[in-house]
Amino acid sequence: MTAMTALHTNPLFDRLHEAQRILVAGAGGGFDIYSGLPVALSLLHQGKEVHLANLSFAAIEGLPPDSWLAPDIAAVTPDAAPHQAYFPERTLARWLALHGYPGTVHAFARVGVQPLRAAYRALIEHYAIDAVVLVDGGTDILMRGDESGLGTPEEDLTSVGALAGLDIAGVTEKLVLSIGFGVDAYHGVSHGLVLENIAALERDGAYLGAFSVSRTTREGALFVDAVAHAQANTPEHPSIVNGSIAAAVQGAFGDVQFTDRTRGSELFVNPLMSLYFAFELDGLARRCLYLDRIEDTHLIRQVSSAIALFRDEVLSARPPRRIPH
Template sequence: MDRGSLGFESGPLHRLRGCERVLIAGAGGGFDVLSGLPIALSLLERGQQVILANLTFTAVTRTAAVEVGPGVFEARADSGGAQRYFPEKHLAEWLGGRGYADRVYMIRKGGTKAVRASYRWLAEEWGIDGVVLVDGGTDLLMTGDEAGVGTPLEDITSLLAAQALDVPVKLVACVGFGIDAHHGVCHAHFLENVAALSKLGAYHGVFALTPGIRAVDEWLDAVAHVQRHTPGRESIVCASITDAARGEFGDHRSVARTRDAEDELFINPLMSMVWGFDLDAVAGRVLYRKEIEDAATPYEVAAAIEAFRDRIALRPWRALPG
């Protein structure tokens, strides 16, 4: 039974109520844009315009996607090439098949300056008045001094690029609490960072991706479609989040990439919660932002982060009580 749409009366989404054109962008590459799809579909239900974009891991030069702006490529349902890994095209296919605009922008991976130019072009091209930067996982909230920061290169590059936009509403959404343990993230530090943002008035709450809500059901279908068309390179993050939303628990393995893995999975309901924050506040807490704000290449970003962490005292690992 359809229980309606994700609530806009309170929590993170109510800040988008007055927006006309909202950019939903995947921060960390890969399938991150899919983690923002429930928000996008809910906005579309309300008659708001949505522009979908993703920092891409797709080899854009091996596709028929057209470069439309600086480092920005337009993937459509009929874009050819890169058939083994082209999640943006397969999302566009699904969107077109459901009657939505079959357009997903791909932002080519680059340094902070290049990604900032891509975001600026998207904002000016569409006249956006809201942006939601989405992370499949929670390492986007890492400030730099945590015991583990996960895979920050793409996330923080996108974060600083989006921070530079002059638009009224800028939000961060993280979905997949616990998933980044595989990448060494200390989730006690994530919660500590949430608490610090709460003191700043920048933590906007959580909501659940619950089946029976139209946007959630469509998102589950979209993820399944893209996963089917990415054999051998399915997203473990997306699989974990959708499995959690369906009520799976523990060491549940739904995609080929996890079936023979040695690490035990811990699928649980917290993975299907969406956490919302003020984007400028999150960006302002990145301790190494000055070191990478003008980085020309991804290598420069990665080297600066590593050098920063080598010269500071890191927070000691802290286990969650249990």
């Protein structure tokens, strides 16, 4: 059961109060680590030692041998792979260095649960991490598996599965953050069902509440700057999720088009996109109906196949739930 806290405190930061070395990791690949940047910066500003990591979609196999902490986990610095145009981890490392922060972002290979768990173990033990915050830009990490649409859950739930089965002495907290409410409608997620799932996690004692990223805060302003920097440095493939969140943080509303990637689709940028929803990772993992199916995977395509097989067995998917208006 979730421990009691006071209304005037933030439950997430209250849970991290005693932690000194915290890993903030992007769950779903791509630019997901940017979604965790406001929290990571806040923890840094509190004097914590913070390390960043991300499940990478970039071609990290060619990084030099001294970049690798262990199989499937590499340290990416601002000068890494200068020939690669798309490299979110390096782009963030460059932004961090420009602003006087430690300029290293760790990149996990896009693998299945077993090797990803080993990579997480190596990273956590290397830095003596005592708390892990897994971040999803979007809400598909909250899908149980029996919904009408799951979005793109493969990488998110591989990350959840890897950490749920990881028991390391000294790691006192494993938490999940979801930000960008509404953005996954672009991928067929029913946000009425997202709210239903959050309510169930509340009943289970795994929901730690929500809080917003405001542009009036130092961290909110820096997040907006980091997203703009990423868009300028990755013009061919800007992040739809973080672009939408940053637009929401700045007060934009409705069909805000900032990239040709969304041409022909109607976006719904809104104030709820700037909300972090916080959860206990183990409680979230227990509600996933197919997590056991992906436990023994070694390749990401095995994860995709296992989820597809599970979906074929779902006799009656929960239909989309309309939010009254």
